[in-house]
Amino acid sequence: MSKMKIVVLGAGYAGLRTVKGLQKKNLNADITLINKNDYHYEATQLHEVAAGTQPAKKISFDVKDVINDNKVKFIRGTVKLIDKENKQVQLKKGATVDYDYLVVALGFESESFGIKGVDEFGWPLVDIKTAEAAKEQLDKNIRNYQHSLDEKDLSIVVCGAGFTSIEYLGEITNRLPRLADSYKFPIDKIKITCIEAMPSLLPMFSSNLSDYGVGVLKQRGVNFLVGTPIKEIKADSVVYEEDGELKEVSASTIIWTTGVRGSSVIGASGFEERRGRVMVEPNLTVPGHPEIFMIGDVSAVMDEANGRPYPTTAQIALGQADQVVENMELAIQGKELKSFTFKSLGTVASLGNNEGIGHSFNKDWKGWTASVMKKGIVDKSLLQVGTPSLLMKKGRFDFWH
Ligand SMILES: Cc1cc2nc3c(=O)[nH]c(=O)nc-3n(C[C@H](O)[C@H](O)[C@H](O)COP(=O)(O)OP(=O)(O)OC[C@H]3O[C@@H](n4cnc5c(N)ncnc54)[C@H](O)[C@@H]3O)c2cc1C
Known part of the structure; x- marks a missing residue:
């Protein structure tokens, strides 16, 4: 049987976590990851770089530090369009990449809401x-x-x-x-x-x-x-x-x-979308396209409990990635895919280096405790998308700073 072509677009939380999971599976497939840059960045920490309290290198690392070259081909390139009919991804510089299964994880862009200037x-x-x-x-x-x-x-x-x-x-x-x-x-x-x-x-x-x-x-x-x-x-x-x-x-x-809104590639490619996000099926595929998974900030998943989509967060992007890895294997085996379920672990916001507010474990947290929790979350996500050695190099252990 010829090998399946799996292509993952984007090396953010959703895309890189998916590739990490796929490369651990023994799928009879060629896996390709396409990302604009040759590095991943922790988007949840961008405010620190913008404020000048952390350098960019603290919140980013090489994609190659995570992927296994023997199992994943990495292409540094900017996606221009997804041609659903021909199952092909077009890159800005003109190259095209064919797929049997596609995971779209192109993340977020700034939203101007049409306001002048x-x-x-x-x-x-x-x-x-x-x-x-x-x-x-x-x-x-x-x-x-x-x-x-x-x-x-x-x-x-x-x-x-x-x-x-x-x-x-x-x-x-x-x-x-x-x-x-x-x-x-x-x-x-x-x-x-x-x-x-x-x-x-x-x-x-x-x-x-x-x-x-x-x-x-x-x-x-x-x-x-x-x-x-x-x-x-x-x-x-x-x-x-x-x-x-x-x-x-x-x-x-x-x-x-x-x-923010989802990537403009989504609208340009003719998906049914709202602000760059596609309302996906419970199994995270695009309606009418069982070969395309859409996850992270380009997707919207309905929260059945309140009839509204979940907010787009890194936490949900990581959970979706794990579901896609499982569903990809099921799809290749011709089995029924599973629905994504999400249970929030809570929300914590930092207010600088040693202050914060958060709600987790059914409790409100504030001050230094919340800031320690926030750093713990950053460290956990470095393990989820990165490696233990990246955690040691880039992790936040400055709890008493
Ligand atoms: C300052 C800030 C703080 C936040 N804090 C939290 C928090 O505390 N908790 C939380 O859960 N969430 C938080 N979020 C939200 C979270 O960062 C996003 O929900 C998350 O990054 C979405 O992950 P993603 O993988 O979908 O996309 P991204 O992280 O945006 O990754 C997308 C990837 O695709 C690449 N890419 C984009 N376009 C192209 C293209 N055309 N071609 C090729 N590659 C492309 C990008 O370079 C990037 O590597 C925060 C966001 C910000 C900005």
């Missing part, structure tokens, strides 16, 4: 390059203040108050005193504004936890504008609406973390 003037945090660029922008503006003495160079606006925004604020407020010290300006000259359209902050946590988290950030100088939708991003200001009136905050650093 976002793509030109907002700094998103969606991969290593954008996180490093956001850091460079902030550092450049702070250096610039030394001769410009223009207060907008010391003004940072964080757009949105979701998970990424809050974790970024936690990091940046940790680093700013050091920056103020290095560049010799009073810390109280820095203005940090977080603008959120929704009427409440951190709705995924209990009010006790969200009040605590917001309180920590306010104490470190963050000014929250809540229930104030952003209307436009300009080169050096953000326009928002408050009580029916348009208002503006000047800032040279504008961090765009209002939300």
Whole structure:
């Protein structure tokens, strides 16, 4: 029997975990992994790179450190299109790759919600390059203040108050005193504004936890504008609406973390999607395409308990990957595939290096304990997508820092 061709797109949490699992199985198949870069990054830690509290190399590692060359062929390339009819993946540089089974795990992109100026003037945090660029922008503006003495160079606006925004604020407020010290300006000259359209902050946590988290950030100088939708991003200001009136905050650093969408390859390839995500079958295949599995941030899985899709998270991406490995084997054997089930282990948000909030094991956690839990989660995920040696090199053991 000729060998099956399995192609996995994306080496994020979902894709790399899938490849790790597939290479352990003795499938009569050629396995190919295609990824834009030759490295994997821990997307859940991008806010640290953007704030400048961790270097990019701390949260990334070579794909080759994980894959077994004898079992997996790695192609560094950018996927342009999935041709479902001809079972072929087209890469940006023109090459094509055929598949019998495809695992699509192309992850997330920044969502502008059609707001004017976002793509030109907002700094998103969606991969290593954008996180490093956001850091460079902030550092450049702070250096610039030394001769410009223009207060907008010391003004940072964080757009949105979701998970990424809050974790970024936690990091940046940790680093700013050091920056103020290095560049010799009073810390109280820095203005940090977080603008959120929704009427409440951190709705995924209990009010006790969200009040605590917001309180920590306010104490470190963050000014929250809540229930104030952003209307436009300009080169050096953000326009928002408050009580029916348009208002503006000047800032040279504008961090765009209002939300993400699935990869634009999904829409371009003609899948039935919403914001780059496909509502998959319970067994994680695409409706009408039993040969295509779609997982991670490009997929939406219905939570039967409340009739709404689960939020897209690394936790769910890793669980889906394990299900795909099992289902791939069943599919090749001609057996019935199993449904994906998900039980959340909880949610923990960091607020800088040694503060956090979280809900896990049916309990609320805050302060240092939550920050230790967060580092434990990062370490666990390094083991899930990486190796014990990568955990030793890249892991977070600075619990008492
Ligand atoms: C700052 C931040 C904090 C977060 N915190 C948490 C948290 O605490 N807990 C949690 O569970 N989740 C968290 N998330 C969400 C989590 O990071 C995502 O849900 C997760 O990364 C999704 O995994 P994925 O494998 O689907 O995609 P990604 O991690 O986005 O991986 C996709 C991969 O595909 C590659 N790729 C993309 N496009 C192409 C292309 N066209 N061609 C080739 N390769 C391509 C990318 O380079 C990348 O390697 C956080 C996200 C952010 C940004």
